[in-house]
Amino acid sequence: MGIFGRVHAWRAAIFVMSLAWFAPVADVHAGTLLSPGSAALVRSSAEPFGLFAAVLTYGGLREKWLDVERKLDDERVQLALCDGDRDRCVSPAALQLLAIVDNARAREGRARLGELNRAINLAIRPMSDLAQYxxxxxxxxxxxxxxxGAGDCEDYAIAKFVALRLAGIAADDLRIVVLRDTVSGDDHAVTAARQDGRWLMLDNRRMAMIEDAYMRNTQPxxxxDQHGVMQYADRPVLADLRASSPAPLVALNFTN
Structure with a gap:
């Protein structure tokens, strides 16, 4: 290794150590996302957007997700019971979700993801938390x-996260990602599913899926994931720097 290689290696090592030292990264300024709390750095280039992520050990967002997880534990039991004996299932919501899962199970690969994305987008009306609750x-x-029958972006994302798991997608290949639109400043949640080594975004705002590498004007x-909440420790703005190369949308069962 030449002198320049050693210099770059030392710089990289110092950068990683500095991230670990200053682990509690900046709070999110939007009122809808609470401060993350402390974090422990994890090398996770396999995450959507290929960025490092830091596990949150406490904080408002982590507590919010833990509350959702407790509810999911109960709902998984109900869904399993209904899946085993649908004639005696007393939950119309469970039957509706299982019907969507059935249709997705009948497909393979990206078609499975696209079928479920489209079906849940159509099953839920977009409605803000303020209007609904x-x-x-x-x-x-x-x-x-x-x-x-209604919800906002994180409700779609959570429903898809659970439904995809029921449809046979491995837990290691599923994420919920919270993004910031760098133009409007709004925060948005989507489901991410890994297919053939690529992360596809399942978004309630579109029927087509798009790879993370082609997201525009977005800050992760x-x-x-199945283990908890992480914060991206290295969060570049994904601006429209590659406009000459159109994004390869995966349009499956697209409707207007």
Whole structure:
């Protein structure tokens, strides 16, 4: 290794150590996303957007997700019971979600992801938490969302996260990602699913799926997986720097 290689290696090592030392990165300024709390650095280039992520050990967002997880534990039991004996299932919301999962199971690969993305987008009406609950930033579990027939972006994302797992997608290949629109400043949640080594974004705002590498005007903030919540420690703005190369949308069962 030449002198320049050693200099670059030392710079990289110092950068990683500095991230670990200053682990509690900046709070999110939007009122709908609470401060993350402390974090422990994890090398995770396999995450959506290929960025490092830091595990949140406490904080408002982590507590919010833990509350959702407790509800999901109960709902998974109900969904399993209904899946085993649908004639005696007393939850219309569970039956509706399972029907969507059935249709997705009948497909393979990207078609499975696209079928489920489209079906859940059509099953839930977009509605803000303030309009529905009189509160800001309420995260609902899937059966609650389906019972109401309405929700906002994180409700779609949570429902898809659970439904994709039921449809046979491995837990290691599923994420919920919280993003910031760098033009409007709004925060937005999507489901991410890995297919053939590539992360596809399942978004309630579009019927087509798009790879993370082609997201425009987006800043990744947080990522949630089966183990908990992580904050991106290295969060570049994904501006429209590659406009000459069109994004390869994966349009499956697209409707207007």
């Amino acid at each position: 009189g509160q800001i930033d309420v995260w609902s579990s899937p059966l609650v969302t389906f019972a109401h 903030l947080f990522v949630i």
